[in-house]
Amino acid sequence: MMTATKRIVLLLLLMTTLSPLSGATDWLGDKFSLFIHYGLYSTYGGVYDGVPVNDGYSEQIFSFGVHYMDVYEASARDFTASDFDADSIAALAKRAGMRSVVLTAKHHEGFCLWDTATTDFSSARAPRCGRDLVGEMSEACHRAGLRFGLYFSLIDWHFPGAVPYSSHNADPVTPAHHEYNKRQVRELLTKYGSVDELWFDMGSLTPAQSQELYGLVKSLQPDCMVSGRLGNDCADFAVFPDNETPDYTLDIPWQTAASFFPETWGYRSWQRRGSVETKVREKLSDLLRVVCGGGKYLLNIGPDGEGGVIPFERQVLERMGRWLSTYGAAIYGTEGLPCHDRLMTRRADARELYLFVPDDRTLVELPALTASPLSAVALDDKGGVELTSVDGHPVVRCVPLAGMPYRAIRLSFADPVSLQSRSETIYAYSLADYYSGLRSVVGYRVVGKGLREISFPREYEGREVEVNGDLLTLKGQPYETKSPTVRLVGPLSCRPVGGQLGWMPSVDGVVPQPIEGAILGDTLLGSPDQHRGLLLEQELACDQSGDLRVDLAYSGGFLLYLDDQYIDGGFVREGEERIPLLLSLTPGRHWLRLKLYNSFGPRPYALLTPINKYEMQRMTLPATDEVTITRPHRFPIASPAHLSALRLR
Structure with a gap:
């Protein structure tokens, strides 16, 4: 058992000696x-007792179909x-243009695909198999020059000491x-050579458990990348809910894990697959x-029962x-260049x-860039590409090629180029479970002319931030200011919402119901049911411009929006x-x-107290037209900064 002192020492070591990046x-x-x-x-192929199991993913057929572990x-x-x-799978990955393979060493069922000393419930002990599939896949990937990673479920329905599933x-x-x-985990990281990625999944660990597992991985293989689903922000890269891709830019490494079909990750014998052409287009777009x-x-396949x-x-x-094989130069080793409805990367x-x-497009207007391109050339060398302008805006004309859902066009510049800077919020993806x-x-x-001052509430004093890449400790001259006067308009309303913490409902026909209380000044209660949310909203009226100071005290998880602007969010266990x-x-x-x-x-x-x-404090910065803080x-790289009370002028 870890003592409280050991937990603190481990956390300090993680914060000061390990580089998650x-x-x-x-x-x-x-x-x-x-x-x-x-x-x-x-x-099982998604079938139990001769009947297709429709509930849940097919790799979870024990939970949704069989139920009895014996x-x-x-x-x-x-x-x-x-x-x-x-070797055949590794060769397929290479033909597909993939650079690494991640194998499920153990899923929630608890069946291990390696020769483990911890249980006989494994491929190595199965009487008709007797093979270490993790070892075989590791050796095949290393022979083929592929990175090798492992998926590891943090829950285990077979382990007798686990909580009921x-x-x-x-x-x-x-x-x-x-x-x-x-x-x-120790076995997996000491028996199979280099493991480049450890894809933890599910469970709801305590912060100490997540920290201890993260520290164990780094002590055995320091360069192994740990997935965000270890929980409590003990990770090297973010992973989103299944098959989801963020519509915002992230400041940390991230990955989208995708199944061929949204209904399942494991083999489903009765899956309707559709046409190859449609699926190629879908997955290339993704x-x-x-x-x-x-x-x-990270694109998944589910081999059949025999593998x-x-x-x-x-x-x-x-x-x-x-x-x-034609357009890979526009993919590998590039940086993403998020720019709304255009798909672009940069070397x-x-x-x-x-x-x-x-x-389905022959004309694409380029986004606002810091320089103009010198040339535009298709990577397929088939021609049909022209760099021109329409109404003074640079555009690329491109003739489609038969059988190519997309063409990649290389734009060359004399000097380094980027998107023109704009004021924006910088995000990560924080995950408890x-x-x-x-x-x-x-x-x-x-972004603004002559930015030279940063102001912040006195509660921020002593905090460290990065300002244009340099570490800065917040400490300034105090001054007093006032909030604008606001009035509550209409009743406080409430509606239930499901899904994950980070999901906000759109217009879906659910009518919020009025309830007693006020969104400012009253203690508001969430749902008593786990993994359920409540959305509370109320209209405010204000007669003047200004910053309304609100102190938030909360437990559980929260998201706060002002109109359509996301202000902050977080969780506390x-x-x-x-x-x-x-x-x-x-x-x-x-x-x-x-x-x-x-x-x-x-x-x-939650209690929002106006x-x-x-009291605020102000610090003077060297004058500049752009500040990133x-x-x-x-x-931990993804935890919320809670810096929404900072102001730059």
Whole structure:
């Protein structure tokens, strides 16, 4: 057992000695990886007792179909993996243009694909298999020059010391189960050479458990990249909910994990697959959205019960590989260049940009850049590309090519080029567990003439921030200011919302109901049911411009919006957190929206207290036309900065 002192020492070591971003550039530069969901569940093919199991993913058929572990465990006698050919899978990944492979070493069912000393429930002990599939895949990847990673489920339905399983899978991990996980992780990181990525999944660990596992990984393989689903922001890269891609720019390495079909990751014998052509187009579009957004794409296959790759999935991957063999220079080793409806990447030296033109467009206007391109050339050398202008704006004309869903156009520049700077919020993705993840605000970029002053509430004094890349301790001259007068208009309303903490409902026909109380000054309660949220909203009226000081005290998880602007969000597992906020108001009416989310069981609450007079501090900066201010880039990299009360002038 870890003592409180040991936990503190471990956390301090993680914060001061480990660099979560070490190795991230190479890992992120690979861009495209193969995910493999294979296990005992694959032998069922989504069918139990002759009936297709529609509920849940097919790799979770024990939870949604079988239910009895003695029955499920007995089926391991028929596990053969006779068609699982690691070298063939590695060769397929290379033909597909992938640079790494991530194999499910153990999924939630607890069946291990390696020769482990911790349990007999494994491929190595299955009487008709007797093979170490992790070892075979590791050796095949290393022979083929591919990076090798492992998926590891933090919950285990077979381990007798685990809590009873649930359908949501965000279960706590008992101390005995945590020790079991540690023993298995140690085996995986000491028996199979270099492991470049450890893809933890599910469970709801305590912060100490997440910190201990993260520290264990780094002590055994310092360059191994750890996924965000380890929880509590103990990670090297962010992972979003299944098949999701963010529509905002992130300041940290991130990955989208995608299945071929949204219904399942593991093999489903009765899956309707559609046409290869349609699926190639869909997955290429997803790959480009991820890469151009700055992320890495992890595309899954689910081999059949004997371990053979499904022909449909093989054909799609090979078609994607043929496209990448022509246009891969615009993908590998590039930086994403997020710019709304255009798909673009940039080489590290910033003198070449790549524009992806879909086959249903022949004219694409370039975004606002810091320089004009000298030339535009298609990477396929087929011609049909022209750099011109329309109404004074540079555009690229491009003739589609048959069989190519996208063409990649190289734009060359004399000097380094970027998108023209604009004021924006800087985000990461913070995750306590699968359901308690949110878009975390980690900083701001402000563009304006002669910026020279930073102001902040006195509660920020002594905090460290990065200003244009340099570390700065906040400490300034105090002054007093006042909030504008606001009035509450109409009743406080409330509506239930499901999903994850970070999800805000759009217009969906659900009518909020009026309730007693006020969004400012009253203690507001969230849902008593775990993994459920309540959205509370009320209209405010203001007669003058100014920053309304509001002090937030909350438990559980929250998101706060002013009109359509996301102000802040966060979560706290125990106790409460207090955050000073400034809400920038203009004359007129505004909607204040607060989502409270029950992440961890106890009923969440929040109190937004308006403050009339409050103290601020100001510091003078060297005059500049652009300031980027963020939380320091160190472990934990994704936690919210709670800097919304900063002002730059």
